[in-house]
Amino acid sequence: MGRIPDLPCDIEQVVDLLGIEVIRDTGTQLHCRCPFCADRKAHLNVKIRDNVFRCNRCGKGGGILHLYAEFCDVSLHTAYEELCKVFGSESGEKPRECSPKRRVIETVELPIASAEVRDNTYSNLLSLLSLCPTHQASLRERGLTQDEIEQLGYRTTPTTRLKRIVTELLERGCVLDGVPGFYCQKETGQWTLDIRGSGIMIPDRNFDGQIEAIQVRLDRVYNQKFYNLTSVDKYYGTPARCCPHYVGVQEGDEVVCVTEGVMKADLAYHFALGSQYECGFAGLTGVPSYSQYERLLQELSELGVQRLNIMIDSDYQDNDKVRTARDRYIELGAEAGFEVAPITWSRRQKGIDDLYKHLFRSK
Numbered sequence: 001m002g003r004i005p006d007l008p009c010d011i012e013q014v015v016d017l018l019g020i021e022v023i024r025d026t027g028t029q030l031h032c033r034c035p036f037c038a039d040r041k042a043h044l045n046v047k048i049r050d051n052v053f054r055c056n057r058c059g060k061g062g063g064i065l066h067l068y069a070e071f072c073d074v075s076l077h078t079a080y081e082e083l084c085k086v087f088g089s090e091s092g093e094k095p096r097e098c099s100p101k102r103r104v105i106e107t108v109e110l111p112i113a114s115a116e117v118r119d120n121t122y123s124n125l126l127s128l129l130s131l132c133p134t135h136q137a138s139l140r141e142r143g144l145t146q147d148e149i150e151q152l153g154y155r156t157t158p159t160t161r162l163k164r165i166v167t168e169l170l171e172r173g174c175v176l177d178g179v180p181g182f183y184c185q186k187e188t189g190q191w192t193l194d195i196r197g198s199g200i201m202i203p204d205r206n207f208d209g210q211i212e213a214i215q216v217r218l219d220r221v222y223n224q225k226f227y228n229l230t231s232v233d234k235y236y237g238t239p240a241r242c243c244p245h246y247v248g249v250q251e252g253d254e255v256v257c258v259t260e261g262v263m264k265a266d267l268a269y270h271f272a273l274g275s276q277y278e279c280g281f282a283g284l285t286g287v288p289s290y291s292q293y294e295r296l297l298q299e300l301s302e303l304g305v306q307r308l309n310i311m312i313d314s315d316y317q318d319n320d321k322v323r324t325a326r327d328r329y330i331e332l333g334a335e336a337g338f339e340v341a342p343i344t345w346s347r348r349q350k351g352i353d354d355l356y357k358h359l360f361r362s363k
Contacts, residue, residue, distance in 0.1 A: 249280030
């Protein structure tokens, strides 16, 4: 449509003039915080080419004159006269003052959201999904009971309905900005979920039970079995940031078992429940994960933990990378003041989950 005849400005110029806060600029649309309602999530959509706006929260909308008139509380006639003076008059008359707000400059990558925000969004996301029969059967084969599977809250990655899922999250008031796995489509300005491979979604929980990240155990393994839900390299995306995963760890515990993998920690903990080996587990999302391990040492020290049982996969005996990481974990744990106990077992069972399944779940 271009500019309105006889009006010497377009809607983007008016947005700038009024200081309306732009959260995302896709080139064809501006996603702004609505100045007419208590909007905190960019519900105001401005279509640059059509010179129109609408808030999906409060419903206000219209063209250039409506935007200016509503913001400045004047009539459409007055809005027309003032915009002509601002953009087309040589009289030098100053425009109406309208409480300017700083415009946010567009960035490609968003800073990661807080743990509270991520937990809320991920918890709502998982509540919209289910675990398919194939994945349920796979987990039962690995030794879990149906009750344990339901308690863990694992889900199958969605392959369809992504648009509907994102819409439902937004309607629930979830924040997607800065949550790894979500990004904005540059052409349409719509949020979407980045699924990079089908598999089982595994919540990565901190000591307070908040979901800080989600791991996916892939159905088809190529170079790796797991990946972390991420939207790195996407428009308004965010890279993943995992945390030490706690299961069964409580304040005042003297001993905590440390292993590699979120699912591995979950399985081992549940297999050992009720046995003499029952103990809380902390799982690192891969080896090596030195930054997570350093965070783990700090948090366990604050909890009063005295001993760490290092339960890294038995392939450390053949894999130089795993052996180096294991030795470093032992060294760092000792330097932090913990009693460190490296646990070893037969190579017939690779992980501590395999060993515990053999000990406690084999018929």
